[in-house]
Amino acid sequence: MNGQAVKVVKVEGEFVWHAHENADELFLVRSGELRVEFREREDVTLAAGELLVVPRGVAHRPVADAEVEILLFEPSGTTNTGDVNSELTQEGTERVE
Amino acid sequence: MNGQAVKVVKVEGEFVWHAHENADELFLVRSGELRVEFREREDVTLAAGELLVVPRGVAHRPVADAEVEILLFEPSGTTNTGDVNSELTQEGTERVE
Numbered sequence A, B: 001m002n003g004q005a006v007k008v009v010k011v012e013g014e015f016v017w018h019a020h021e022n023a024d025e026l027f028l029v030r031s032g033e034l035r036v037e038f039r040e041r042e043d044v045t046l047a048a049g050e051l052l053v054v055p056r057g058v059a060h061r062p063v064a065d066a067e068v069e070i071l072l073f074e075p076s077g078t079t080n081t082g083d084v085n086s087e088l089t090q091e092g093t094e095r096v097e
Helices: none
Strands: A004-014 A025-031 A034-038 A044-046 A051-054 A060-075 B004-014 B025-031 B034-038 B044-046 B051-054 B060-075
Touching: A025 A034, A044 A051, B025 B034, B044 B051
Parallel strands: none
Antiparallel strands: A004 A060, A025 A051, A025 A060, A034 A044, A034 A060, B004 B060, B025 B051, B025 B060, B034 B044, B034 B060
16 A cells, blocks of 8 residues: 555564664554564563554664564565565565455 | 654544545554445444555545544545545644654
């Protein structure tokens, strides 16, 4: 929609540190608790129903101590690991109509 | 973010029929129940946690029989009543950082 993608994701554990050079990224927690770690500011812990926008270019690492279900809003084509190539990098997403 | 706005809105009652010529619009219900009525397809009723994307150009009317809290996700500058000028038309939104 409007060149943006809405992604439904379940995650658990530590993601990789990364940044998106050209994409602001919105995290909205649906269930569970997500901690977003930053290098240059305090971490932010999101409970269900809470959201956070990580501005483009800002290094961050999402961490879920237990499984968490989140929505991501970001430009279509945004790579999940941003500027980092990792075994966690995903090439595509499944489209749900 | 990315030229898009995230709006937190509380609504109750019937909104006006309208369409957004150049904006897809995402509704995400946070609490309560929202019915989105359409002229050319069946209405959609959204419970808390559910979301719907109304494609650009599609006439729709949101109706909340009781107060509902929703998130809207749409291009910045989108007018709430789209192509219709109404007493419900809002010129701006309060920005929350």
